[in-house]
Amino acid sequence: MKVSSTSSTSASAGSSGAKPAAEGFSRLLAADGVAPRAAAAAVSGAAGVSGISALMALQGVGGPEARSRALRKGRRLLDALDRLQLAMLGEGPSQRHLALLKGALSEQRDATGDIGLDDSLNWAEVRVAVEAAKLEREAEAA
Numbered sequence: 001m002k003v004s005s006t007s008s009t010s011a012s013a014g015s016s017g018a019k020p021a022a023e024g025f026s027r028l029l030a031a032d033g034v035a036p037r038a039a040a041a042a043v044s045g046a047a048g049v050s051g052i053s054a055l056m057a058l059q060g061v062g063g064p065e066a067r068s069r070a071l072r073k074g075r076r077l078l079d080a081l082d083r084l085q086l087a088m089l090g091e092g093p094s095q096r097h098l099a100l101l102k103g104a105l106s107e108q109r110d111a112t113g114d115i116g117l118d119d120s121l122n123w124a125e126v127r128v129a130v131e132a133a134k135l136e137r138e139a140e141a142a
Contacts, residue, residue, distance in 0.1 A: 063113075066111070066112045066113070067112045067113075067114060067117065069109070069110070070109055070112045070117060070118070071117070073104070073107050073109050073121065074117075074120065074121050076103075076104045076107070077104045077105075077121070077124040077125065077127075077128050078124060079100075079104075080097075080100040080101050080103075080104045080128060081124075081127065081128060081131065083097060083100060084097050084100075084101065084131055084135075093138075097135065098132060098135045098136065098139070101131055101132040102132055105125060105128055105129060105132065
């Protein structure tokens with residue numbers, strides 16, 4: 001048997017007629033009390049969760065390796081800033097300090113998935129970039 005329509009054209013024998021819509025739904029209905037038909041959207045095949053997790057694993061997002069690399073980079077950034085601070089209190093910064101700052105900045109870093117760690121590293125990178133720019137400007141002026 002072939003079904004040509006999903007809506008019925010005649011009312012069933014036991015029904016007492018159309019009932020009014022509830023207040024919340026009345027604004028969704030047309031003037032005649034019938035809801036407008038929406039076009040059916042085509043559904044495409046959904047990608048599996050395993051595909052996304054495999055992609056994230058390949059990128060190293062949030063893994064323990066990314067966290068340990070980020071911690072090492074953070075230690076290098078802070079070490080370069082500490083050495084610069086000691087140099088400013090002593091003999092003054094040199095080109096070696098500038099090279100340390102630039103070397104710590106040049107290292108690529110992936111997101112670790114730890115918001116606090118990523119934010120701290122972002123702030124440390126900004127501070128190192130500012131100090132490196134100051135040293136470069138002083139070197140150009142001299």
